[in-house]
Structure formats: C-alpha cells, structure tokens
Amino acid sequence: MSxxxxxxxxxxxxxxxxxxGVDIDSATDFKNHFQRYQNWIDQGFHGEMQYLFNGMERRGNPRWFLPEAESVFCVAWPYPAHDQSDGGPRVARYLHGEDYHTLIKKKLFELMGSIDDSSLRFKICVDTSAFLDRTWAYFSGLGWIGKNTLLIHPKYGSYFFIGSILLNKKLNLDPIILPNYCGHCTRCLDSCPTSALVSQGNLDSRKCISYLTLEKRGPHDLDESFKKKMGEWIAGCDVCQEVCPFNLKISKRKKMEFTFDPxxxxxxxxEWLEEESSSYKKRVKKTALNRIKPEEMKRNLQIAYENYSQKKMR
Ligand code: B12
Structure with a gap:
C-alpha cells in the first residue's frame, strides 16, 4: 500500500x-495564497495578533519547520454542529470538549506512530506553528475557501478543525481543487453582526466577535453601539457558519456526545457571572478556553450580559 x-x-x-495530501512543489499557486496573506497583514486585518506578522516568513516557506519536507498530509476533525447555549451565554461550538490542539496532536502522533518506516521524518502542525493550515488543506482537496473565509466541504460543511503533517517523502499527489459552491449566496456576509467580513473572503479581525472575545487582550475601547452588535457571545462566534447552507444539514445530524466538557x-x-476567577481557571484548564484570562472573560460577560438584559426588556 502507498x-x-x-x-x-x-x-x-x-x-x-x-x-x-499534496506534494509541496506541485502547489505552484502557493505564492498567490501567500501574497494574499501578506496583503491581509498589510491592511492591518490581523489586529493585535502580532504573531501573525512575526511568523510571516515562516508561513511563506512550508519547509521552514522541516527543511527536507516534500509533501503535506492534511486531516479534518469534526466538532459539534449544534448550538449548546440553551439561552445562557453563547460559546462557540469549537471550544467544547478537550482543547483541540492537544486532542488533534495526540491523534496525529498516534497516526505517525502506526506507520512502520524508520526513514520517515515529519512535523505536526495544528494551529500552533506558523503554517498556512487552510491553504494546504485547500490544496489537499479538503474543501473550498468560502466567502466567510472558512474551508467548506460539500458533505461536512465547515464545523471541523484542520491538522497538517509535513513529511520528508513525496506522496505523488498534485493539488486537488474542489469547485467553489458558494455561488451567489452571501448569507455569511449579510449576517455577520459586526460586518467583519468586509468583502467576499476578506475578514477584518478587528471587527470579528471571535477575535474580540478570544484574541484581543486587555480592556476594549469599543463604542457602545458596536458592543450592542456583539450579542450574547462570550467566547468565539459561529454566526457566519450557522447561516451557511452547507452547515444547516449537518446541524441536524446526531449530536456529538462528550465525556469531558467543562x-x-x-x-x-x-453561574458564569458569579464564578470566582480561581474556579474558572481550574474549570477551563484543559479546554481551548484556557487562553482567555478570568479578567477577559469578565470583560466579555459584561458586554454579553448587557445585551442579553436589553433583549429581555424588549
Ligand atoms: C488567525 C486565525 C483566526 C483570526 C482570523 C481569521 C481569518 N479568517 O483569517 C480570528 C481570531 C478572527 C479567527 C476566527 C475563527 N477561527 Co481561526 N484561525 C486563525 C489561524 C491561526 C490563522 C488564519 C490566518 O492565517 N488568517 C489570515 C488569512 C489571510 O489566511 P487564511 O484565512 O488561512 O486564508 C488563506 C487561504 O484561505 C487563501 N485564500 C483565501 N481566499 C483566497 C482566494 C484566492 C483567489 C487565493 C489565491 C487564495 C485565497 O489565502 C490565504 C493566505 O494563504 C488559523 C490556523 C492556521 N494556522 O491557519 C485558524 C483557523 C482558520 N480558525 C479556525 C476556526 C474554527 C475559527 C472560528 C470558526 C472560531 C470561532 N467559532 O470563533 C472563527 C471563524 C471566523 C472567520 N470567519 O474566519 C479553523 C478553521 C477551520 C475551517 N474549516 O476553515 C482554523 C484553520 C484552525 C484549525 N486548525 O482548524 N481565526
């Protein structure tokens, strides 16, 4: 077997x-994707995510992490497609369960451990490395890049994570480019509460609720009318995915059951508003919410609760 x-x-x-999978040298269009990344940074769309600026050179060179790399193998791991908030504060679907960085890395090491080839060298990337995961997954045929910027698969929608493995062997695969089925649909652009999708496939993070709740450190200097648009989200946001026709079907599928979902x-x-910082820190330690400090969670809760109260009064 190959x-x-x-x-x-x-x-x-x-x-x-x-x-x-895809052989690196066969992805000749990579330079256009990287150019797009540079343009995005030039426009300041990364906000205060300085690591995206600092890691630019590495993102432009897939061999940075493994100089002998010849190919990339990409995988998708699903997360719950149904809303779980039950009227309480809204937490994006992908934040549930075990921290996905840990989970997917563990699985990918298991995968590589099961391959009996001592000459195989590899490097696993799950978000944590300066690597253009989405671009390589796109070249590997895992989906098309939607107007909401997410990688969308015709059968699985976009509620999945991407993991990549750089390999020192060729897979003998050229890019497989799936057709883009977004068509004339603009539901994601029209529905984004804060108009963060400034044009098709272009996201200004500085306006994105996901960025503002998860990546923006310290206090906000947002005006009141903007805060109102952030709704009841306390961590992440799924609106541009919820409205995507390719996710509507899968949201109705069997619910994902967790044995671990703190x-x-x-x-x-x-419960959220009254929780002590120490209890919060302990509770979310092994989840992807771990990156939000108690003070930032309080900041998020304050905005979201205000919006919730206003909605109830109406
Ligand atoms: C920074 C980041 C964010 C930022 C910026 C998001 C963004 N759209 O760029 C913020 C904090 C806002 C964010 C939010 C979310 N994120 Co995020 N994020 C990332 C991260 C770390 C880097 C993305 C990045 O480099 N962005 C810069 C842009 C320019 O690059 P890009 O989006 O990869 O686009 C490239 C290609 O798509 C291509 N391209 C796109 N369109 C076109 C068109 C043409 C013509 C060409 C030639 C090329 C091209 O060019 C780009 C540059 O190479 C990736 C992990 C990673 N290492 O890649 C996760 C990642 C993109 N995020 C992910 C998720 C799940 C989310 C959220 C859904 C979480 C949530 N529920 O709150 C939201 C979605 C919001 C949204 N609409 O993007 C997943 C997406 C999985 C998927 N199915 O696509 C990723 C891949 C993490 C993972 N390993 O699974 N995220």
Missing part, C-alpha cells in the same frame, strides 16, 4: 472525517 493510502486509512480509523459545567448567566 504511504498516502496507509495514512488515509489509518486516519479514518482514528476518527478523522477527511484527509488528503465549558458547560456551568450553563446559566448566573
């Missing part, structure tokens, strides 16, 4: 819903 088919089969056994050990506004 290395690619072996990786594909084993990744399926481990629960990945999609996988694909994010929703607390559900109501009262």
């Amino acid at each position: 290395l690619f088919l072996e990786l594909k089969k084993r990744s399926q056994d481990l629960g990945f819903i999609l996988s694909g 994010v929703f050990e607390k559900k109501t506004w009262k």
Whole structure:
C-alpha cells in the first residue's frame, strides 16, 4: 500500500472525517495564497495578533519547520454542529470538549506512530506553528475557501478543525481543487453582526466577535453601539457558519456526545457571572478556553450580559 493510502486509512480509523495530501512543489499557486496573506497583514486585518506578522516568513516557506519536507498530509476533525447555549451565554461550538490542539496532536502522533518506516521524518502542525493550515488543506482537496473565509466541504460543511503533517517523502499527489459552491449566496456576509467580513473572503479581525472575545487582550475601547452588535457571545462566534447552507444539514445530524466538557459545567448567566476567577481557571484548564484570562472573560460577560438584559426588556 502507498504511504498516502496507509495514512488515509489509518486516519479514518482514528476518527478523522477527511484527509488528503499534496506534494509541496506541485502547489505552484502557493505564492498567490501567500501574497494574499501578506496583503491581509498589510491592511492591518490581523489586529493585535502580532504573531501573525512575526511568523510571516515562516508561513511563506512550508519547509521552514522541516527543511527536507516534500509533501503535506492534511486531516479534518469534526466538532459539534449544534448550538449548546440553551439561552445562557453563547460559546462557540469549537471550544467544547478537550482543547483541540492537544486532542488533534495526540491523534496525529498516534497516526505517525502506526506507520512502520524508520526513514520517515515529519512535523505536526495544528494551529500552533506558523503554517498556512487552510491553504494546504485547500490544496489537499479538503474543501473550498468560502466567502466567510472558512474551508467548506460539500458533505461536512465547515464545523471541523484542520491538522497538517509535513513529511520528508513525496506522496505523488498534485493539488486537488474542489469547485467553489458558494455561488451567489452571501448569507455569511449579510449576517455577520459586526460586518467583519468586509468583502467576499476578506475578514477584518478587528471587527470579528471571535477575535474580540478570544484574541484581543486587555480592556476594549469599543463604542457602545458596536458592543450592542456583539450579542450574547462570550467566547468565539459561529454566526457566519450557522447561516451557511452547507452547515444547516449537518446541524441536524446526531449530536456529538462528550465525556469531558467543562465549558458547560456551568450553563446559566448566573453561574458564569458569579464564578470566582480561581474556579474558572481550574474549570477551563484543559479546554481551548484556557487562553482567555478570568479578567477577559469578565470583560466579555459584561458586554454579553448587557445585551442579553436589553433583549429581555424588549
Ligand atoms: C488567525 C486565525 C483566526 C483570526 C482570523 C481569521 C481569518 N479568517 O483569517 C480570528 C481570531 C478572527 C479567527 C476566527 C475563527 N477561527 Co481561526 N484561525 C486563525 C489561524 C491561526 C490563522 C488564519 C490566518 O492565517 N488568517 C489570515 C488569512 C489571510 O489566511 P487564511 O484565512 O488561512 O486564508 C488563506 C487561504 O484561505 C487563501 N485564500 C483565501 N481566499 C483566497 C482566494 C484566492 C483567489 C487565493 C489565491 C487564495 C485565497 O489565502 C490565504 C493566505 O494563504 C488559523 C490556523 C492556521 N494556522 O491557519 C485558524 C483557523 C482558520 N480558525 C479556525 C476556526 C474554527 C475559527 C472560528 C470558526 C472560531 C470561532 N467559532 O470563533 C472563527 C471563524 C471566523 C472567520 N470567519 O474566519 C479553523 C478553521 C477551520 C475551517 N474549516 O476553515 C482554523 C484553520 C484552525 C484549525 N486548525 O482548524 N481565526
């Protein structure tokens, strides 16, 4: 069996819903994607995410992390497609359960451990490395890049994470480019509460609720009318995914069951608002919410609760 088919089969056994690969040198269009990244940074759309600016050179060179890299193998891991907030504060779907960085890395190390080839060298990337995950997953045929900037698959929508493995062997695969099925639909652009999708496929993070609740450190200097638009989200935002026709179907599928989901050990506004910082820190330690400090969560809760109260009064 070829290395690619072996990786594909084993990744399926481990629960990945999609996988694909591409030889680095065959992705000749990569330079256009990187150019797009540079333009995005030049426009200041990364806000205060300085690591995206600092890591620019590395993102432009897929061999930075593994100089002998010849190919990339990409996988998709699903997360819950249904809303779990039950009228309480809203937390984006992807933040539930175990921190996805830990979970996917663990799975990918397991995958590589199962391949019996001592000459194989690899580097695993799940968000934490300065690597253009979405671009490589796109070249690997995992989906098309939607108007909301997310990678969308015709069957699985966009509620999935991307993981990548750089390999020192060729997979003998050219890019597989899926057709873009967004068509004339502009629901994501029209629905973004803060108009962060400034044009098709262009997101200004500084206006994105996901950025403002998760990535922006310290206090906000947003005006009151903007805060009102942020709704009841306390961590992340899923609006541009919720309205996507390719996600509507999968939201109705069987719900994902968690054995571990400390994010929703607390559900109501009262529970979140009254929780002590030490308890919050302990509770979210092993989840992706860990990156939000208690003071920032309080900042988020304050805005969201104000919006919730206003809505109830109407
Ligand atoms: C920074 C970041 C953010 C920022 C900026 C988001 C953005 N759209 O750029 C913020 C904090 C806002 C954010 C939010 C979210 N994020 Co985020 N984020 C990232 C991160 C770390 C880097 C993304 C980045 O480099 N952006 C800069 C832009 C310019 O690059 P890009 O989006 O990758 O686009 C490239 C290609 O798509 C291509 N391209 C796009 N369109 C076109 C068109 C043409 C013609 C061409 C040639 C190329 C091209 O060019 C770009 C540059 O190479 C990635 C992980 C990673 N390492 O890649 C996760 C990632 C993109 N995020 C992810 C998720 C889940 C989210 C949220 C859904 C979380 C939430 N619910 O709150 C939201 C979605 C909001 C949105 N609409 O984007 C997932 C997306 C999975 C998927 N199915 O696409 C990723 C891949 C993490 C992962 N490993 O799974 N995120």
